[in-house]
Amino acid sequence: MAHEAEPVRAPFSYSNYDVTFRSSDKVLFHLHKMVLSKASSFFEGMFTLPPNPDSPGEPQIVDMTEDANTIDHLLRMCFPVPHPILATADELMLHFAPARILALHPRFLEPTSAGMPPEYADIPASAIWALVEYRKRCIEVAREAVDDSDATQWMATECPGREPVWISRKGRVMSVTGSWAWVACTDPVHPARHVQVGGRANSLLYVRDWWTVYNAAAKKELRSLPRGEVVRRWAVLQPAVEDAVTCRQCSPKAWKDLLEYSQLLAKRIDSLTSLVEIKLPF
Template identity: 25%
Template sequence: MTMRTSSSAPPTTSTSASTKASKASSVFRDVLALPNGEEHEVAPPVIALDEDAQTLEHLFRLCYPVERPDASSLDILVPVLRAADKYHIPHALAALKKDLASFVRQSPLRVYAIAYIYKFEDVARMAARTLLCAGPTFAFPRITPPEMEMLPASALSRLLKYRWECVQAALVDTIRDESEPEVGAEGTPRLNWVWLEINSCKNGLKQCERLLLKPGEQPGRYYVPRWFADYIELVRKNLAVRPVGSSVAADHPKVAACVRQVSTCTTCGAVACADLWEFSKALAEKVDEAVSQIKLDFPPYFEE
């Protein structure tokens, strides 16, 4: 049997490639097993393939112990992945799955779509988790990935549901009681944060005035400085948009502004800055831990 690629002009043929393909692919093996007609007694039959020469070369190089081809872009990777799936070459699919995962940070939405189409659950979950760092408009990119045309609506619905559940986990599981958050260095519960200990600031700065953070609770217990109330409000807004630990970390631009705000107070500034840095770091870890418990749901047929 001779294989003919789709891209050559005039078309090129390869007999050796067909032998290699038959060993790696059950599809090619079955084709080779078919009896030849009388017209092919002298010349072997020619099989015309839809894939171009570059795609097939990439695919076949994955089947043998030679230097692996470079998948420098998803535009190169996807046709090879499609061919590996079409011709049932499992070890090529496994290699391409690893290559696909390397593009998660670069193109998370497109990787999610590709992984969903080919039932790569772990890669789809990686992409979904990475998309939490993007804003809520991630689902409406300026340039729509071509794979989105083949993606069922339920796939995007599951992704949005996963994101919503992550937001709820980040908010509910980490900021249930803002006045006494039991987080500290290395997970040690701590209740002596400066915003709980200092009842008033003698400097009389606006950012240090006491506010009732949760009206209706026990009087006095939930009074905190304005700067901490501002921080908690900022944390809530950030997590509602991006439910990841980096949204509450002290090096986040908006969080850093809160730190600078309190640093101007000569009474509590130094201690407050240190406490807020420690608190935000521990809170970021707690947010990531809470979100990690949320799992992206897949349809039952993924397990078939």
């Protein structure tokens, strides 16, 4: 057959194939109709079409508009392709099958009443346990981003949204000019508290209570869903903003500052959880 001169992409080079996908850049994928039909109703409908009368008895050839790399990623969500132990969540999403295992991904798993995903019947218990442990570790890492003195250190001196707090060599906070509204505020009436910066006992930063209200709300939500977008939700922001507007200094810029900070914090959380490793028995 003429198309056999074109390269075949491994591992989609099954010897007993009954359909061939040909990418836009002329790479072949030798596949099984049955597997594709089970993975997608689209493919199931495609294979009900009559075969090419010019090639009776030969595997069907389907010309695709996508390139080989795109098709490769798609097929890895349909076929149980063996792959080395993967380190990151993004690699997991690209390489493991079946397709709805994406719904089991612990970083994106939200409570649902839809019942047990059917893929659980085919996934070994050891893999489910690994996913549960991975999700627990992601929750721990996400909550650490809002939970300890290192988080305060990041907010005050490393976060790119405002001028860093000036801390002397001896560890004393010297200036908060240009920092976030909840740090720069000097209103003696509005409630505030001291927090440690970087775990140093003498580095005490005076912050308004409404920021700690926000931190507590973010921490609570991250307990069930370790995703950055959680800390940007209105339900998490609202209590702090309502508290902040009662302060004459914070009120004019509280919403803008907290919104910007939440966006930066969300990026930090996603960056930290992306480094959590997972080992699956595939």
